[in-house]
Amino acid sequence: MTTISLNLMNISHSDTLSKVFSGYTDDYEYTADGIFRRIKPPICLDCNIWMIHNGYNIHYKEHLGGVKVGRYLCPKCRKSLEEDFSFWEKIKSAFFGTLVKICQILRHNHVSLEEMELLLAHIYPRDGDTIQNWIKGSVQETVIPEPEEVQIVHYDEQHPKSGRNQKYRLTLLDGVTKKPIADEIHDTKNSDTVKAFLRKHLNPEQSIFIVTDLYKGYPNIFHEVFGNKVVHQFCLFHLNQLIVNDFPRNATMNQELMKYKLLDIFYDRSQEVQFLSRKAEEEIGILNKGNEPYNDWLEKTSYLFTQFLHNRELKRRRNKENLKQRSYCSSVIKFNNLMAEFDYFEAPVRRRLLKIEEYWSNLTAFYFVDNAPATNNAIENYYSASLKTQRKSQLREPGLEIQMKLAAMKREDYFGKPKMTLLKAFYMFIPFVDWK
Numbered sequence: 466m467t468t469i470s471l472n473l474m475n476i477s478h479s480d481t482l483s484k485v486f487s488g489y490t491d492d493y494e495y496t497a498d499g500i501f502r503r504i505k506p507p508i509c510l511d512c513n514i515w516m517i518h519n520g521y522n523i524h525y526k527e528h529l530g531g532v533k534v535g536r537y538l539c540p541k542c543r544k545s546l547e548e549d550f551s552f553w554e555k556i557k558s559a560f561f562g563t564l565v566k567i568c569q570i571l572r573h574n575h576v577s578l579e580e581m582e583l584l585l586a587h588i589y590p591r592d593g594d595t596i597q598n599w600i601k602g603s604v605q606e607t608v609i610p611e612p613e614e615v616q617i618v619h620y621d622e623q624h625p626k627s628g629r630n631q632k633y634r635l636t637l638l639d640g641v642t643k644k645p646i647a648d649e650i651h652d653t654k655n656s657d658t659v660k661a662f663l664r665k666h667l668n669p670e671q672s673i674f675i676v677t678d679l680y681k682g683y684p685n686i687f688h689e690v691f692g693n694k695v696v697h698q699f700c701l702f703h704l705n706q707l708i709v710n711d712f713p714r715n716a717t718m719n720q721e722l723m724k725y726k727l728l729d730i731f732y733d734r735s736q737e738v739q740f741l742s743r744k745a746e747e748e749i750g751i752l753n754k755g756n757e758p759y760n761d762w763l764e765k766t767s768y769l770f771t772q773f774l775h776n777r778e779l780k781r782r783r784n785k786e787n788l789k790q791r792s793y794c795s796s797v798i799k800f801n802n803l804m805a806e807f808d809y810f811e812a813p814v815r816r817r818l819l820k821i822e823e824y825w826s827n828l829t830a831f832y833f834v835d836n837a838p839a840t841n842n843a844i845e846n847y848y849s850a851s852l853k854t855q856r857k858s859q860l861r862e863p864g865l866e867i868q869m870k871l872a873a874m875k876r877e878d879y880f881g882k883p884k885m886t887l888l889k890a891f892y893m894f895i896p897f898v899d900w901k
């Protein structure tokens with residue numbers, strides 16, 4: 466235990482000081498003048514005689530404070546030696562470690578460096594370059610344990626009628642082979658039935674990636690069965706169906722444009738958006754000037770758009786292409802652009818955007834697991850017994866690594882309950898604070 470000489474200035478900090486110096490033996494002292502040193506100076510290794518106390522160096526950290534670290538001098542060879550001050554590095558790294566974690570969380574939520582700089586100005590001012598280096602360095606340093614083999618499965622239900630009786634068909638499909646793992650008919654479909662079904666056919670000890678439609682009850686059921694072993698993907702195809710159903714059948718061109726802007730988040734619909742943007746502008750003109758009966762115009766234009774869609778689909782089919790899946794980064798951008806105009810949208814659009822935001826991690830989980838599907842189409846195909854299969858390769862843009870790694874860190878609970886808050890880390894500096 467370091468001997469701490471108390472004076473009027475540091476008496477109230479004795480608890481903190483003994484924590485700060487807890488790693489040191491009885492040979493050390495913290496003097497009434499605030500110098501940290503050995504009570505008895507060390508021996509000069511060259512001359513083999515006792516050194517003498519010889520003042521101190523000040524180690525200072527902006528906004529936090531400073532500490533005086535004792536120096537020793539050999540009376541014979543005049544060699545100077547500074548005491549080890551790893552305690553100072555330790556409380557600094559506890560403080561900055563916590564601050565960097567805050568920045569990681571902000572970055573994971575797509576806060577820009579400029580915004581982080583603004584925010585940090587209220588806590589511990591740093592410029593954007595420093596913040597960027599903090600995040601980059603700390604993220605690259607983080608080692609995430611190799612994932613164990615992940616089982617990829619699809620889960621879905623059908624509600625067939627057997628005569629007058631409502632039946633429930635529960636199906637599990639292997640995500641790789643597309644072969645059924647289990648396919649059972651039950652009389653009920655409450656959460657206990659589903660849980661028992663999952664427990665019976667899947668290993669709750671193994672990590673699992675499971676795709677379902679957007680039914681609200683699933684996350685809880687999966688959590689109860691698999692705990693933190695489950696990554697749950699909501700089917701993007703099902704999301705797109707819900708988006709389509711958000712709009713009336715005889716939608717205006719402006720509504721049609723909004724629909725495709727929503728569909729454009731996860732799949733590249735830029736051509737459709739471009740087409741509809743022009744038509745929506747034209748629509749405003751027609752409604753304002755009224756040179757042409759609006760209903761006739763809308764009917765004609767809707768027909769043109771249907772043709773446009775049809776031609777695009779034919780082209781895809783000819784080239785054996787699927788609708789192009791956006792990269793994670795470009796989905797983020799598309800979504801953020803829509804959220805920026807949130808207030809201008811009609812209520813159904815706003816509701817849908819909020820839902821997408823709420824379930825963002827469930828909608829984008831597939832980006833982060835190798836060969837994971839984004840949709841439940843496999844199971845739909847199995848149900849309809851058709852043989853259409855699709856396998857989308859994951860596009861991974863360079864420069865996305867940090868974002869991906871942050872998402873992985875989020876999943877591995879690196880942002881979970883912290884061991885230490887920033888304030889607790891700061892308490893350690895109080896004895897050293899320079900209040901000037």
Ligand SMILES: [Zn+2]
Binds near residue numbers: 510
């Ligand atoms: Zn010496």
